[in-house]
Amino acid sequence: MVVLGAGPAGLLLGNLLLAAGIDCVILERASRSHIENRARAGFLAPTTARILERHGLADGLHRHGSRHGTCEFRTGEGRFRLDYGALGQGERHYVYPQQNLVTDLLGHYLDRGGRVHFDTEALSVHDADGTRPSVSAREPDGRPSRWSARYVAGCDGRHGAARRSLPPGAVRHHHDHGVTWLGLLAEAPPSLDAVGYALHERGFAGHMARTPEVTRYYLQWRRGTPADAWSEQRIWDELDVRMYAPDHGPLHRGPFAERGLFDLTCEVIEPLRHGSLFLAGDAASLLAPAAAKGANLAVLEADILAEALTGALTRGDASGLDAYSDRCLAHIWRAQEFTGWMTRLLHAAPDADADAGSFFQAGLRRSRIASLRTSRIHQDWFAENYVGV
Ligand code: RFL
Secondary structure (H helix, E strand, O other): OEEEOOOHHHHHHHHHHHHOOOOOEEEOOOOHHHHHHOOOOOEEOHHHHHHHHHOOOOHHHHHHOEEEOOEEEEEOOEEEEEOHHHOOOOOOEEEOOHHHHHHHHHHHHHHOOOEEEOOOEEEEEEOOOOOOOEEEEEOOOOOEEEEEOOOEEEOOOOOOHHHHOOOOOOEEEEEEEEEEEEEEEEOOOOOOOOEEEEOOOOOOEEEEEOOOOOEEEEEEEOOOOOOOOOOHHHHHHHHHHHOOHHHHOOOOOOOEEEEEEEEEEEEEEEOOEEOOEEEOHHHOEEOOHHHOOHHHHHHHHHHHHHHHHHHHHHHOOOHHHHHHHHHHHHHHHHHHHHHHHHHHHHOOOOOOOOOHHHHHHHHHHHHHHHHHHHOHHHHHHHHHHHHOO
């Protein structure tokens, strides 16, 4: 088995294949230290924790992760909290930085004797329509190499080789929410004991705890403006305004260790299987980060794929592989639907003051927020979708 990419999807898959006695190799474009330090997700769903627990891979999560079940919405009319851990299915998130999860999964994989080729970029998948597909790659010293196996798993993200190798029949659904975020990683403790979503006429601002020393902030950002256009002082001042800090308490400031721009776009590839090539994680679908679903879907899909491959390779039962794409797409579309709803809730339409239509949108948004504040049924729906995948 050849697995492309050592993110959450590829590393979980690699672990589960080795545990089932299936030989595999992971090709990873980046270095080991890069993947062990790449800060991304932080909010992991209970489903993710259960999958890791079931496979004996949750030790780090339980030792160092924390639990979280409250979010706070702030608007010009005030603020309200939803204890989502007590609503819906009564489940809470785990807060555990993605780079720690990747480090744990990599450690377990190597302990089991797994092979990863770092600094090795997959270029293309060949002969996926046959029973002996192969992957052409570039080795760290620039030499070309070729890897063949019975199956190839494309877990190499949105810009990976698996996506580039899809046959013409593959459909790529793409949607642009028309919103850009400046994502910030602040070396500062969290400023509130909840996920903070602030809706302001100047745009959205978000607050998410990562560790006691590090906090993520997001600012809705004018598309096309460079990430470094504003000084740290100006960004903190803007966060203060949009998060209504004078009304609800100051933000703990600190230097920004990272800034990046994210266009809130989403994509789904259909189907997720092309002969002997299977897509999982961001390679299969991309979600706007508004609802924190991407890493959780990556883990879920890797678990489903591992079970299907184990059936095919150890028992000659290919039914799991046949069902893989449909099973995952059901989860993906549900996550896309909720993420789209969250995205519309949190953002004024771009250039909100430009036309009368956007006032209509603002009215709908106020009504959505009011419903979420007052309707128990709406809160239960929110909680179930917010925590689930
Ligand atoms: P990854 O993690 O991108 O890993 C893919 C790996 O493939 C390698 N690669 C290649 N290797 C070989 N050959 C090639 N040609 C290659 N091309 C790429 C890459 O170096 C990399 O190591 O994909 P995977 O495993 O599918 O995991 C997906 C998640 O990383 C992603 O969905 C999440 O980070 C999304 N996300 C969040 N998800 C959550 O569930 N909860 C969150 O709280 C959350 N917060 C976030 C997020 C994503 C963010 N960004 C990046 C927009 C916050 C942010 C800011």
